[in-house]
Structure formats: C-alpha cells, structure tokens
Amino acid sequence: xxxxxxxxxxxxxxGVVLNSFLNSYIQxxxxxxxxxxxxxxxxxxxxxxxxxxxxxxxxLMAIGAYTSxxxxxxxxxxxxxxxxxxxxxxxxxxxxxGYLLSLPSFRLKGDYIAIVTLxxxxxxxxxxxxxxxxxxxxxxxAITKFPDFFLSYGFAVLLLFITFMTMYRLKISWFGRNxxxxxxxxxxxxxxxxxxxxxxxxxxxxxxxxxxLGGGFYSHHLGYISPGSFGFIISVQILIIAVLGGLGSxxxxxxxxxxxxxxxxxxRSVQTGSLDLRMIIYPILxxxxxxxxxxxxxxxKEIYEFLSEKWKTKLGIQL
Amino acid sequence: xxxxxxxxxxGLSIGSIYALLALGYTMVYGILGMINFAHSExxxxxxxxxxxxxxxxxxxxxxxxxxxxxxxGAVLFAAAVGFLVEKFAYKPLRNSPKMNVLITxxxxxxxxxxxxxxxxxxxxxxxxxxxxxxxxxxxxxxxxHLTDLLIYFVSFASLGILSFIIFKTQTGxxxxxxxxxxxxxxxxxxxxxxxxxMTFVIGSALAxxxxxxxxxxxxxxxxxxxxxxxxxxxxxxVFGGIGSLHGAVVGGFLLGLGxxxxxxxxxxxxxxxxxFVILIIVLLYKPTGLFGTTRREKI
Amino acid sequence: MSTLLSVKNLSIQFGGxxxxxxxxxxxxxxxxxxxxxxxxxxxxxxxxxISGFYCADHGDxxxxxxxxxxxxxxxVNHKGLARTFQxxxxxxxxxxxxxxxxxxxQRRHKGTFSDWFNSLxxxxxxxxxxxxxxxxxxxxxxxxxxxHHSLELAGSLSYGSQxxxxxxxxxxxxxxLLILDEPAAGMNHQETEELNKLIRFIKEKFNLTILLxxxxxxxxxNICDRIVVLNRGKKIADGLPKDVKCLxxxxxxxxxxxxx
Numbered sequence: 001x002x003x004x005x006x007x008x009x010x011x012x013x014x015g016v017v018l019n020s021f022l023n024s025y026i027q028x029x030x031x032x033x034x035x036x037x038x039x040x041x042x043x044x045x046x047x048x049x050x051x052x053x054x055x056x057x058x059x060l061m062a063i064g065a066y067t068s069x070x071x072x073x074x075x076x077x078x079x080x081x082x083x084x085x086x087x088x089x090x091x092x093x094x095x096x097x098g099y100l101l102s103l104p105s106f107r108l109k110g111d112y113i114a115i116v117t118l119x120x121x122x123x124x125x126x127x128x129x130x131x132x133x134x135x136x137x138x139x140x141x142a143i144t145k146f147p148d149f150f151l152s153y154g155f156a157v158l159l160l161f162i163t164f165m166t167m168y169r170l171k172i173s174w175f176g177r178n179x180x181x182x183x184x185x186x187x188x189x190x191x192x193x194x195x196x197x198x199x200x201x202x203x204x205x206x207x208x209x210x211x212x213l214g215g216g217f218y219s220h221h222l223g224y225i226s227p228g229s230f231g232f233i234i235s236v237q238i239l240i241i242a243v244l245g246g247l248g249s250x251x252x253x254x255x256x257x258x259x260x261x262x263x264x265x266x267x268r269s270v271q272t273g274s275l276d277l278r279m280i281i282y283p284i285l286x287x288x289x290x291x292x293x294x295x296x297x298x299x300x301k302e303i304y305e306f307l308s309e310k311w312k313t314k315l316g317i318q319l
Numbered sequence: 320x321x322x323x324x325x326x327x328x329x330g331l332s333i334g335s336i337y338a339l340l341a342l343g344y345t346m347v348y349g350i351l352g353m354i355n356f357a358h359s360e361x362x363x364x365x366x367x368x369x370x371x372x373x374x375x376x377x378x379x380x381x382x383x384x385x386x387x388x389x390x391x392g393a394v395l396f397a398a399a400v401g402f403l404v405e406k407f408a409y410k411p412l413r414n415s416p417k418m419n420v421l422i423t424x425x426x427x428x429x430x431x432x433x434x435x436x437x438x439x440x441x442x443x444x445x446x447x448x449x450x451x452x453x454x455x456x457x458x459x460x461x462x463x464h465l466t467d468l469l470i471y472f473v474s475f476a477s478l479g480i481l482s483f484i485i486f487k488t489q490t491g492x493x494x495x496x497x498x499x500x501x502x503x504x505x506x507x508x509x510x511x512x513x514x515x516x517m518t519f520v521i522g523s524a525l526a527x528x529x530x531x532x533x534x535x536x537x538x539x540x541x542x543x544x545x546x547x548x549x550x551x552x553x554x555x556x557v558f559g560g561i562g563s564l565h566g567a568v569v570g571g572f573l574l575g576l577g578x579x580x581x582x583x584x585x586x587x588x589x590x591x592x593x594x595f596v597i598l599i600i601v602l603l604y605k606p607t608g609l610f611g612t613t614r615r616e617k618i
Numbered sequence: 619m620s621t622l623l624s625v626k627n628l629s630i631q632f633g634g635x636x637x638x639x640x641x642x643x644x645x646x647x648x649x650x651x652x653x654x655x656x657x658x659x660x661x662x663x664x665x666x667x668i669s670g671f672y673c674a675d676h677g678d679x680x681x682x683x684x685x686x687x688x689x690x691x692x693x694v695n696h697k698g699l700a701r702t703f704q705x706x707x708x709x710x711x712x713x714x715x716x717x718x719x720x721x722x723x724q725r726r727h728k729g730t731f732s733d734w735f736n737s738l739x740x741x742x743x744x745x746x747x748x749x750x751x752x753x754x755x756x757x758x759x760x761x762x763x764x765x766h767h768s769l770e771l772a773g774s775l776s777y778g779s780q781x782x783x784x785x786x787x788x789x790x791x792x793x794x795l796l797i798l799d800e801p802a803a804g805m806n807h808q809e810t811e812e813l814n815k816l817i818r819f820i821k822e823k824f825n826l827t828i829l830l831x832x833x834x835x836x837x838x839x840n841i842c843d844r845i846v847v848l849n850r851g852k853k854i855a856d857g858l859p860k861d862v863k864c865l866x867x868x869x870x871x872x873x874x875x876x877x878x
Contacts, residue, residue, distance in 0.1 A: 104602040119595030173737035184709035193695035279433035286426035
C-alpha cells in the first residue's frame with residue numbers, strides 16, 4: 001500500500017507544479033505524453049507480448065475518439081462529468097471492432113493481422129470521411145472538454161495507471177506466460193492444451209479496448225478531431241514508441257513515450273519551414289534500431305529489473 | 320453493354336497493373352516470408368526514375384522510342400532501389416525475428432515517402448507525355464485507347480519474360496528452390512543471398528514497369544502515389560494466394576475488375592475500402608487464397 | 619484389461635502418397651506399447667494424427683471411448699493425451715520452471731471470469747494459486763532431479779536434460795496416455811540406458827500408459843510390453859517383443875529380403 005501512497009503524492013505534487021507554475025502549452029504536452037503512453041502500451045501488449053503486428057492502432061483510436069466525442073455531444077448534453085462514461089464506451093466499441101477483426105486474422109499463421117489492421121484503419125477513415133453528420137473531412141468540432149487542467153490531468157493519470165497496471169498484471173500472470181509460450185513455440189504450446197487462436201484473440205481485444213480508451217480521451221483533450229488525425233502516420237508513431245521502449249517492456253513504453261513526446265517539442269525551435277522532420281528521423285531511427293539494437297531500450301524487461309537487489313526491496317517490488 | 324465493356328477494359332488495365340505489383344509482393348513473400356511494405360515505394364521511385372530520365376534526356380516528343388527509353392529508365396531505377404533496399408535494410412536482418420524485418424520494412428517505406436517529399440517535392444508533378452494517347456478504333460462503340468493497349472501489351476510481355484525467367488532458367492530454378500528449402504540450397508551450391516537479391520531486383524523491375532504504365536494513363540506523380548495502389552496489390556497477392564505467382568496475376572485481374580465495376584456502378588467513395596473488404600472475406604472463407612496451398616509444418 | 623486408445627483403419631494421404639494405410643492397433647491401460655518401423659514407415663504421421671495435428675482421411679481414433687479424430691491438438695490434450703517431439707520443442711527462452719508452469723497452469727487457469735479477475739487484482743486467491751503452482755512445478759522437477767536448474771533458461775540445458783524436461787512438461791498436463799516420439803534420438807549408449815530407466819520409472823510412478831516411437835531397437839526390446847511394426851504405411855506385425863523380433867516380415871522390412 002505504501003508505494004501506491006507515495007506514487008499518489010508524487011502525482012499530486014507534479015499536478016500542482018504543472019498547474020501553478022507552468023503554462024498551458026507545457027500542460028498540454030504532459031497530457032499528450034500520457035495519451036501516447038496509453039497508445040504505446042496498448043500496441044506493446046499485442047505486438048510485444050503476443051508477437052502480433054498491428055498497423056491499425058490509429059483506426060482503433062479513431063473508433064474510440066469518435067464514439068466518445070459523439071456520445072458526449074449528442075447524448076450526454078456536453079457535461080464534462082460524463083466524459084469518463086463516453087471514453088469507456090469508446091473503449092468498448094474499439095474492443096468489439098478488435099474482436100471482430102481478430103476472428104478471421106488468427107486462423108492461420110503469418111502476418112495477416114498487420115494487413116487486416118491496416119485495412120481496418122483505412123476503412124474506418126473512409127467511413128468517417130463519408131459520414132457527414134460528424135463533419136466528414138472537415139472534422140468534428142467543439143467536443144466536450146474538462147473545465148480545468150487538474151481534472152484533465154487527473155483523468156489522464158488514472159487512465160495511464162489503469163492501463164499500465166492491467167497490462168502489467170496480465171504480463172506477469174498465467175496469461176502473459178501463455179502469450180510468451182506461443183511466441184516461443186506455438187506447436188508445443190498447443191500440445192500443452194492451449195488454444196492459440198483464442199489466446200491471441202483475447203490479447204488483441206484487450207489491446208483494442210485500451211486503444212479505444214486512449215482515443216476517447218484524446219478527443220476530449222484536443223476538443224477537435226478529424227479523420228486526418230488518425231492516419232497511418234499515427235499508427236507508425238505509436239509503433240516507434242513501443243519499439244524504442246522495447247517490445248514487451250511496459251515501463252519502457254512509458255519512458256519512450258516521454259522521450260518521443262518531449263524531445264520533438266524541444267527540437268521544434270530548430271525545425272525548418274513547413275517540413276516535418278520527424279517523419280524523416282522516425283523511420284531512420286526505426287531502421288537503425290532494428291539493425292543495431294532490435295530489442296529497444298529495455299528488451300522484454302521492465303525498468304525495475306535493471307535495479308540492484310537493494311533498491312528492489314526498498315521499493316517493495318517482488319517478482 | 321457498351322458501358323459494361325468500357326468498365327471491363329478499364330478493369331483489365333488496372334488489373335494488369337495490380338498483377339505486376341502483386342507479383343513483387345508474392346515473390347518476396349515466397350522467398351523471405353515477409354511483407355515487403357517498401358514495394359509500393361519502389362513503384363513510386365520507378366515513376367520518378369522515368370520522370371527524371373525523360374527530363375535529363377530531353378524526351379519531349381511523344382514516340383514509341385521515347386516511351387521505351389522512359390520504361391528502361393524506370394525499370395533500371397526501380398531495380399537499383401530494390402537492390403539497395405534489400406542490401407542495406409533487409410540483409411542485415413536475415414536471421415532476426417520476423418517482427419524486426421517487418422518493422423524495418425515499414426521504416427523503409429515511410430522514409431521513402433517523406434524523403435521523397437523532400438527530394439522531389441510534395442506536390443504532384445506532371446508526368447511527361449512519352450506517348451500520345453489516341454483512340455485507335457471502336458469496339459461496340461467503346462473507344463480503344465492506345466495507352467490501354469500499351470498497358471495490356473507491356474504487362475503481358477513482362478509476365479511472359481518473368482515466367483520464362485522463373486520456369487526456364489537456372490536462376491529461376493534456384494529461386495524456386497530457395498523459396499521451398501532455404502536451409503538446403505546452400506548445400507547444393509546456391510548462394511542464397513544472391514538469389515534473394517535477384518528476386519528483389521526482378522520484383523522491383525516489375526514495379527518500375529507498372530509505374531510507367533500507370534503514369535502514361537494518369538500523368539500525375541507524387542511521393543505518396545504508391546500507398547493506395549500498393550495496398551490493393553498486396554491484397555491481390557493474398558487473394559490469389561500469397562507465394563503463388565499465378566495467384567498474384569489472377570488476383571490482380573480479379574481485384575482490378577471488381578474495383579472498376581464498383582466505381583462504375585456507383586459507390587466510388589468507398590473504392591479504397593473495397594480491397595480490404597475483399598481481404599477480410601478471403602481470410603474468412605479461403606484463408607490460403609485462390610491458388611495458395613497450406614504448407615504442412617514438419618513436427 | 620481395458621483398452622485406453624484404439625486406432626481403427628487409420629489412413630491419410632499426402633498428395634499421391636498414402637503415408638498411412640488402414641492401420642489399426644490398440645493400447646491397453648498401463649501398457650507400454652512400442653511403435654517401430656524403418657524410416658518413412660509412417661510412425662510420426664500416426665502420432666501426429668493421434669495428437670490432433672493431422673486429420674485422418676479415414677478411420678477412427680477412440681480414446682477413453684471417445685472419438686478424438688476431429689479434435690484439435692489442444693482439445694486432444696484436454697482429453698488426457700500428452701506428447702513429446704522428435705526434435706525437442708521447449709520454450710527455449712523461458713526458464714525451466716516456467717516451462718513446467720506453462721503446462722501446469724493449463725489445468726488451473728482456463729480463462730474463466732474469476733481467472734481474469736483474480737490476476738488483474740492480484741487477489742489473495744491468486745497469490746495462493748500462484749504459490750501452489752510454483753510448489754507443484756518444483757516438486758515435479760525435483761522428482762526428475764532438475765530442480766537445481768529450475769531458474770536456468772530451458773535452451774541452455776544439456777541435450778539429455780532438455781529431453782527430460784520435455785517429458786516433465788508433458789507429464790505436467792496430467793495425461794492418461796503419454797506419447798514419446800523418438801526420445802532416444804541423438805543419445806549415446808549411456809544416455810539411452812538412463813532414458814530406459816526414466817521411462818520405466820515414470821510409468822510406475824504416475825501409473826501411465828505409454829506409446830513409444832523408437833528407432834533404437836535395444837531400448838524398444840528392453841522396455842516395451844508389446845510392439846507394433848509399421849512398414850510403408852501398413853501394419854506388418856503386432857505382438858510381444860521376442861515374437862516380433864523373429865518374424866520374417868519384420869526382418870525383411872529392416873534388412874531386406876534374404877537372397878534365395
């Protein structure tokens with residue numbers, strides 16, 4: 001219990017500092033960091049732990065975002081108190097989409113899920129472009145926002161915390177072991193009595209759920225979304241975060257989300273003209289990393305596993 | 320009837336493009352077991368290869384010769400790019416997990432898209448008129464364009480050359496051998512790396528051909544031009560049964576025809592989604608595709 | 619004696635090749651049956667059909683008076699059938715104890731609501747289950763004196779220990795019938811001797827029925843209660859080891875025809 005209390009105090013302190021000493025620009029960056037972390041965790045769960053490549057997380061994010069935004073504006077009378085409900089609904093709808101998608105995809109081996117998810121993102125984008133009621137290509141405006149930063153911040157921290165804890169607990173449980181065993185040798189895993197397709201389906205549905213949550217909150221954070229906010233590039237950006245942190249390392253994803261959210265903002269001053277240099281740097285980073293350090297920063301391990309024994313006991317971490 | 324014929328002709332020409340590109344996907348998948356996401360960018364580079372060939376050689380009068388030169392430029396350029404991509408991005412990862420290779424492929428693809436925007440500029444460029452389009456004759460009142468005929472002719476010729484290489488030459492035999500048992504071929508004195516390189520070069524050359532054919536019909540090229548057509552072609556390859564050459568061709572034509580009918584009879588805004596819907600249906604009902612075979616894993 | 623597994627007229631065809639052609643045999647409870655035959659006789663194919671990897675074209679596989687022919691490999695395992703592989707298939711980068719745990723947990727965690735709930739909230743019940751599973755795994759390892767390796771990676775074990783671990787892992791799924799696919803492959807004389815003892819030992823200790831595919835004649839002759847001989851996809855003999863050894867068909871299958 002003690003460590004959760006310390007964590008809470010730290011979070012509140014950071015919130016106070018952000019709220020009273022820093023401007024809204026930096027506050028917004030903090031929130032986007034947490035959304036990026038949720039998205040990266042979601043992708044890491046399916047790609048890192050279950051070894052299934054998803055290229056459509058932006059599509060799942062879009063489902064969550066539009067669901068939550070539309071629900072809040074059209075049905076919940078624009079009340080910020082209902083935002084969590086909307087976000088949750090977004091998560092559920094994304095999970096349903098993910099589940100339906102996973103039905104055909106895991107029937108055979110291969111990287112079909114990569115293409116199928118890519119297709120999902122594309123189909124979602126096209127449907128949204130053609131859906132006049134939510135603005136089509138112009139986007140959906142004036143989405144309900146939290147009235148002040150503290151609420152928004154609190155919700156983001158809660159979201160990230162829940163995402164991380166869920167995935168972490170699953171990673172170190174029987175489910176995580178099943179996923180790992182499938183990665184190692186699916187035939188042997190099957191002979192042990194494990195239903196492979198079903199296990200992968202669960203993993204993908206869970207991942208989709210959190211992608212939906214992340215997307216839902218994203219819409220309320222920005223207050224404006226359009227089909228263009230969920231292009232292929234976003235999927236790639238999420239992928240880069242997960243890869244940098246280490247596929248399979250959940251805490252690594254959070255750290256990488258921090259690095260890749262704050263660093264570009266720092267570099268913003270050196271950017272030239274209209275050109276988005278990130279889209280050159282990211283792929284180069286990806287390729288170099290795959291050749292030189294494919295396991296990312298932390299590989300499959302969590303950050304604390306690199307601490308000395310003394311610190312582990314001090315922090316009350318037991319394996 | 321006339322309308323239907325028109326759609327069919329259009330469908331065949333877009334289908335032959337899909338077939339050429341799907342072959343590239345299917346060949347690489349067959350030999351390395353990976354989805355070469357960068358293939359669509361090699362196609363894009365082919366178009367720019369032809370563009371710059373035409374510009375530097377000053378090919379401004381439309382003629383068959385100029386078309387042939389542009390085609391050669393595209394093929395050589397695309398093949399070179401394919402070769403380099405394989406050598407520098409994929410070869411170092413020959414023994415890595417599949418996931419890493421896939422991620423690299425994504426990286427290469429994005430690098431070309433955005434690198435292309437820096438080098439060539441993001442705005443669409445007008446592709447030079449290498450050959451003058453004209454109505455040659457009419458068939459049941461539908462005009463037959465020279466470009467369409469050229470597309471049929473060149474793509475069938477390329478398919479012919481490809482099947483000659485794959486089924487009649489020593490290299491082709493080696494390629495087929497590597498795709499079935501890459502662990503055994505070195506013992507037979509085959510240099511796997513060389514054969515894999517060769518596969519990339521041939522696949523990329525086909526992408527170069529496709530790029531020129533598309534560009535003479537729709538003369539606007541830009542660095543993102545490969546994205547949509549690349550995905551559709553990949554779906555065509557899966558539809559036909561990934562790893563199967565005949566499947567890629569048949570899948571390409573079927574997808575091209577289906578798509579054109581869809582656009583022709585309404586629903587054009589959903590054109591881009593069409594291929595993915597097909598993909599999901601294929602995975603549901605015949606996951607190995609039309610010509611694919613399930614490979615029994617030795618247990 | 620009651621029959622545990624009976625295979626009736628089993629056939630499968632790969633392309634033009636009839637790999638297994640109407641093979642029938644039975645295994646009685648707590649029997650050790652050896653399935654032998656020269657290379658390419660179809661032994662492993664029969665195994666793969668029994669364990670649910672291939673679906674037979676014709677014939678039935680009755681296990682514990684249930685037809686399991688159409689079941690998947692996972693479902694076959696649920697019925698109480700475990701197997702090992704000719705080329706060892708361990709989860710190489712999981713530790714030794716995790717390999718066993720992975721097999722053990724399939725009986726405990728079937729993905730019910732309470733499984734998910736407990737592991738998500740790390741409840742007392744979950745911690746207890748975890749501890750019990752761990753104890754059980756270590757105990758099992760101890761029986762096979764692999765316990766001092768339990769935290770090493772499975773892939774780093776010696777060849778003999780890997781074979782042993784694979785058997786332990788199969789046992790952890792609590793089977794009624796254990797199928798061993800050429801367990802002596804790649805072993806030297808001394809290791810085979812040890813394996814011989816090990817198989818006898820597990821048969822007694824866990825009261826198991828065992829089906830064994832083997833090349834090593836000595837091992838088969840020593841430990842099997844009964845032997846079925848396959849050649850070119852067909853059964854050519856079925857009987858006690860000492861009888862089968864002398865049958866002319868069997869000698870012919872292995873050594874070729876005696877010149878007249």
